[in-house]
Amino acid sequence: MNKNLLASLVAATVISNPIYAQTVDMSASELAKLQQQISELQSKLTELQQQVDAATADVASNSEAIGEEAGYVDEPVQAKSEDGITVGGAVRTNFSYTSYNEGNKDRSGDFDFDIFRVNFTGVVGDVSLNGEIRFFDYMTAIKYAYVGYQFSKNWQVQAGVAKVPFGNSPYNSHNYFFSANYYLGLEDDFDLGVVFKRSVADNWQLDLAFFKNDELGGVDGYVDNRSDRYSYDIVGARAAGEGIYDDPTQPLGEYNTFSGRFAYHFSQGGFDTEVGVSALSGGLHDGNSRAGDYQAWALHASSRYENWHAQFQHSNYHYDIDQVDRIAVGAYSFYDSIAAEATSSTFNLAYDLAVNFGAVTALQFYNNYGVVYDKSDNTANTVMNITGVSVAAGGLFTYFDWVYAKNQPFVGGSAAGDSSDFEHRFNINIGYYF
Template identity: 75%
Template sequence: MTKHLLLSIALASTFASPIYAQTIEVSAAELAKLKAQISALQAKLVEIEEQANETTSEVAVNTQTLTAQKVAEAEPVDVESEDGITIGGAIRSNYNYTSYSEGNKDRGGDFDFDIFRINVRGEIGDVSLNGEIRFFDYMRAIKYAYVGYQFSQNWEVQAGITKVPFGNSPYNSQNYFFSTNYYLGLEDDFDLGVVFKRSVADSWQLDLAFFKNDELGGVDGYVDNRSDRYSYDIVGSRAPGDGIYDEPAQPLGEYNTFSGRLAYHFEQGELSTEVGISALSAGIHDGDRRVGDYQAWALHSNSQYQNWHLQLQHSEYSYDIAQVDRIAVGAYSFYDSIAAEATSSTANLAYDLAVNFGPVTGLQFYNNYGIVYDKSDSSADTVMNVTGVSVAAGGLFTYFDWVHAKNQPFVGGSAAGDSSEYEQRFNINIGYYF
């Protein structure tokens, strides 16, 4: 189109002389001149097009260069991590509606503050630090506080208030209330000592630990209330006639506990499984002398197939103390009682579901069942079944639990209870984690 325009301009310039309606006579000289002008214009047009092509190529090259620079800037760069401590935590509140409190039912349930917690973790000079302190309305408790050091590719040592390696890990449950094992001191228990941890290598995993005493310093620890703690531990013995929830008249504490956990990991197609065995042995002290022994062992498995999870565990424990059939335990500023010997079995099934519903990104549906039986004090079985779903939504993590239980702490009973009636508790625990 540009060529036609230039030709038209050239023709208009050439025929600037008067045009007669009858005839136009063009001499040979004028025709030659016209052809020369057309040739010059065509050459000029070719030059303009070449310049345009060069400009386009230059722009393309520059664009590619800029794009490459942006891509290079966007690529992740490996930066050596710096020493430092990270602080996080959580704030949680709790709603419950229960069958065992007429006042609670009449009010339509109760909504309470649960905890404010602070977590610290980090590393300084190859030594790691991990700690968690929890603040309740009625107490303050340190869950864990330990330092760690990775002294080889597969081995790490942790020292301080650290987790007792026992049973399915990290938890033998998916719900807010844990399993029945938690209230026996056999799930998510923390004591003062040292743990050697071997990460999974050649499918094998091993934890070996020694704990001098419980997290509050044992039977003569310098604390006002030995039940102000996160995890359950022995705090005394029960004599005939003692109340289930009384502060024990005879204090006791575990000491010099040896604990081990061995697990094997294997895969079959989409099925991944961990099977393991755990055991522990400790002494029992009354403040003046050794009065008995404490042993526990467990067989456990943890499997995942696609979005499905299955946990199984069988546990047995024994406090071997002369003429004692019932033990006092403490946690959450609350004393309770358990049989000196008992057997526990648990089975947990869960299903993960990824969703995209506003801020909600994940759901986990679960049913957790546990029973404690063959009790040395001849009390009735403890049974707890929890059906629920946990909801992940940004910084919020919420449990919706329906608990059906008998002789279960915090569900209208005690682990040393003798009731044949089941109680129910609908519970919502809402936590914001940062």
């Protein structure tokens, strides 16, 4: 009830009684004073409440500012840098139908597990990390694992198991099997060392690298099988009478390898083209002393016109070891052989086509051709031609390849083979990438 109304009612009641007339005069006077005091007190309380509210707002504002600085606020503060490591990977399966395996033909082909792989990429404190580990039924292999640092606008350094800069980049092929150069150790090769990379500026780029040894530690690396690796490297010298696929009796390993790749980019008449030259040179060790050295060089070009791609590469390699014309190489948990010296030429065409067939968004049609010749062991040429198409559909990426080859690994032969017969392989590799 309103205090003024209550006071008036009390005063009226008391004044109406003559017995309390004197008392009424005193009570009404005191009540009026009391009302004035209450009014003044209410005014002061209102003013004080306003001051408290203002002070509370200041405290809250200051507390929030302190909390942001210390990191103790309800809403997370956005970091100045996007530090963190992203984990991805792929699962791949493979179907093949071949002309060189009677059991495979009788079964109308075979469908097998290919790989499960895990990738790591990201940046922590301006230092980047890139890694990939692959799990097969028969082995586990690290493809690459290196850290990187961008120490200037155009230069980056990478250290670890990094890619050897050589030839057309990133690949000298479009298909699942790469080119014939891959099986010679001249495409998508990874070794343990340091790479300095200059990004494209003023139309040119440069990669310079030093590799202490191969990715498994060289000739005496701490591994139980030197063929359990992703990329091809020398693992030994082939002695007279030693089989193409035998474990090498004379182990060898590459060490102290210098590699360089120079490329120039230009555009003319709608063509975007890169031309370049690559070279590498290093030593070979038998576990006790230097056993020889090796070199390789390549001239390469890659061009694009609208949806068309063209690649060319001419390469030569030489493993200079006394009285050795054939060497042992290892990869994918088995040993193979190549001539100690040979020349290779590759030519590739591809066409990109954007589509909208349900989940399918892109197709690439290609034909990749390669030949290895002038071999030091006087064996027949290695020839491989691959016609195919790759299909992108969401997380799925699939290769459909028709391979026509002779003296080619994984197509019924070896790079050290001496056959005149061509073999066929129809291959479908299905991968889900995440």
